[in-house]
Structure formats: structure tokens, C-alpha cells
Amino acid sequence: MSSSYCSLALIGPGAVGGIIAASLVSRGLTVTLCARRAVGELSVELLSGPVKLAPTVLTDPAQGRPVDWVLVATKAYDAAGAAAWFPGLVGPQTRVAILQNGVEHRERFAAWLTADQITPVMVDIPAERPSPGRILQRGTGKMIVPAGPAGAQFVALFAGTAINVSETPDFKSAVWRKLCLNSVGAINALLLKPTGVFRDEAVGRLALALARECLLVGRAEGAVLEDSLPETILAASRQAPPDAVNSLHADRAAGRPMEIDARNGAVVRFGKKHGIPTPCNEMAATLLAAM
Numbered sequence: 001m002s003s004s005y006c007s008l009a010l011i012g013p014g015a016v017g018g019i020i021a022a023s024l025v026s027r028g029l030t031v032t033l034c035a036r037r038a039v040g041e042l043s044v045e046l047l048s049g050p051v052k053l054a055p056t057v058l059t060d061p062a063q064g065r066p067v068d069w070v071l072v073a074t075k076a077y078d079a080a081g082a083a084a085w086f087p088g089l090v091g092p093q094t095r096v097a098i099l100q101n102g103v104e105h106r107e108r109f110a111a112w113l114t115a116d117q118i119t120p121v122m123v124d125i126p127a128e129r130p131s132p133g134r135i136l137q138r139g140t141g142k143m144i145v146p147a148g149p150a151g152a153q154f155v156a157l158f159a160g161t162a163i164n165v166s167e168t169p170d171f172k173s174a175v176w177r178k179l180c181l182n183s184v185g186a187i188n189a190l191l192l193k194p195t196g197v198f199r200d201e202a203v204g205r206l207a208l209a210l211a212r213e214c215l216l217v218g219r220a221e222g223a224v225l226e227d228s229l230p231e232t233i234l235a236a237s238r239q240a241p242p243d244a245v246n247s248l249h250a251d252r253a254a255g256r257p258m259e260i261d262a263r264n265g266a267v268v269r270f271g272k273k274h275g276i277p278t279p280c281n282e283m284a285a286t287l288l289a290a291m
């Protein structure tokens with residue numbers, strides 16, 4: 001299948017979904033958006049410039065027809081809602097890419113899809129949706145997929161876009177590396193303060209503790225993570241735009257559910273599996289869940 005003729009449906013046209021759709025449309029592909037409410041024109045500010053999208057939008061899963069690729073960009077906690085689209089969109093040849101945080105992409109959708117149908121995606125695309133029709137890209141976009149035929153097809157979809165997409169033979173390390181970064185983001189959600197808060201010395205020490213716990217658990221799961229990763233994450237957080245808001249923080253600020261279970265909750269769960277204490281992540285997950 002040439003990616004130029006690929007039929008694509010994207011479930012969840014939020015911050016990441018909007019950037020993905022605009023990037024694919026900008027390279028000449030057509031993307032049908034699957035949303036749970038009506039979406040009008042979307043104004044997406046990519047780093048490369050503004051893009052106006054007037055997409056075909058489906059709001060009823062019964063309207064879906066099989067496509068070559070389904071891209072799922074809902075929050076992890078909306079997996080069941082996203083799965084309601086699969087009977088219409090997923091045919092025998094359809095591949096489903098899960099563009100979400102966490103380390104359990106296949107497990108999260110195991111009730112609806114076989115492991116072979118799923119392409120898990122490590123997403124590193126800083127993006128915000130200040131209002132339903134407006135999406136902002138806040139940093140360079142990068143995605144990583146497992147190496148193989150599906151991974152190669154996924155990479156080809158994004159050829160010519162500004163999003164750097166690559167295959168890796170060690171996807172486990174890629175997602176645990178990202179989870180170490182995500183574990184630290186709980187601090188922003190707890191304090192309701194953007195990235196600039198990491199410049200505080202004591203907050204920085206707490207960030208290191210969260211990331212170190214995640215690193216040890218990730219290694220126990222088989223990820224290859226260097227000792228210096230927590231310090232690298234803290235240094236990058238201190239250099240990032242001080243007003244940047246991660247998606248956990250954005251969700252709490254908007255009164256939406258948070259991806260606690262997929263992020264700090266996963267560190268705690270996998271830590272228990274390996275007998276590794278994760279007190280900082282457990283406190284963060286417990287406090288956020290209690291809010």
C-alpha cells in the first residue's frame with residue numbers, strides 16, 4: 001500500500017490528534033476525524049505555521065467504514081469510548097496505531113483488538129488545546145514505533161511532515177524513558193503550576209526522586225535506561241518554556257479525569273510486581289486520584 005492512497009481515520013481530535021491531523025493533511029493525505037461531539041473548522045498552529053482544517057467529522061461510530069489506518073489519540077482513560085469506533089473502522093487489513101502515553105498500549109486495547117492489529121506509539125509532541133477549535137504545537141514532534149512492517153508503514157505516513165517518526169527494535173526502553181519524564185509531570189498537576197516550577201531546587205529534588213523510582217521499575221521490566229536519565233529530564237524541564245503545561249496538568253486544571261493510572265499509577269503497579277518501592281509515585285498517584 002502506498003501511503004499516498006492510504007485511508008485514515010483519527011479518533012480523538014484533541015491536542016495531539018489535531019497536530020497529527022494537520023501534519024498529515026499538510027502532506028496531502030485525507031484524514032477523517034472521529035469525535036464525540038461536532039467539530040467545526042480546526043485552527044492548528046504547527047511549529048511550521050498555521051493550518052486551517054475543515055475535515056470530514058464523524059460523531060457516531062455507526063458512520064465508520066473500514067480504513068487502512070486508525071489512529072487513536074484519545075486519553076488512555078477513554079479507551080472504551082475509542083473502542084466503540086472499531087467495529088465500523090477496523091476491517092481485516094486495518095492497522096490501529098495507539099498514540100498515547102504510558103507503557104501498556106497493547107494491554108489497554110486487548111479487549112477489542114489482537115496484539116498484531118495494534119501499533120503502539122511513543123508520542124512526544126508537546127501540544128495544547130486552549131479552546132475546542134484551537135490547537136497549539138509547543139515543541140518539536142517526535143514519535144517512535146516498534147520496528148517491523150507496521151512500524152515501517154507508520155513511518156512512511158509521516159514522511160515529509162515536520163514530525164520525526166522512527167522505528168526502534170527496543171520499544172520497551174522508548175516508552176519507559178517517556179514514562180520517567182511523565183512521572184515528573186505529576187508535580188505540575190499537583191501544584192497547578194507549569195514547567196517553570198522545576199527551577200525551584202526542592203521541587204527539582206522531588207522530580208529526581210519520581211524519575212529515579214520509574215527508572216528502577218523500568219529496568220526491572222527490561223528497559224535499558226541510563227543512570228543519568230533523571231538529571232537529563234530535570235535539566236530539560238528547566239530549559240523548557242516556563243509556561244508549558246503538560247496534559248495531566250491541563251486535565252486537572254480543566255476539571256477532566258487524569259491519566260494517573262497510565263502514568264504514576266503504572267510505576268506503582270509495576271513496582272509492586274517487582275517488589276520495588278515507589279513511595280513518591282504512590283503519593284502523587286494517591287493525591288491526584290483523591291482530588
Ligand SMILES: NC(=O)c1ccc[n+]([C@@H]2O[C@H](COP(=O)([O-])OP(=O)(O)OC[C@H]3O[C@@H](n4cnc5c(N)ncnc54)[C@H](OP(=O)(O)O)[C@@H]3O)[C@@H](O)[C@H]2O)c1
Nearest residue numbers: 012013014015016035036074078081082100101126127247
Ligand atoms: N498534549 C500533549 O502535549 C501530549 C504529549 C505527548 C503525549 N500525549 C498523550 O497523547 C494522548 C492524547 O492526549 P491529548 O493531550 O491530545 O488529549 P486531549 O487534548 O484531551 O484530546 C483527546 C481527544 O479525545 C477525544 N475523545 C475522547 N473520547 C472520545 C471518543 N469516545 N470518541 C472520539 N473522541 C474522543 C476528546 O474529545 P473532547 O473534545 O470531547 O474532550 C479529545 O478531543 C494522551 O495519552 C496523552 O498523555 C499528550
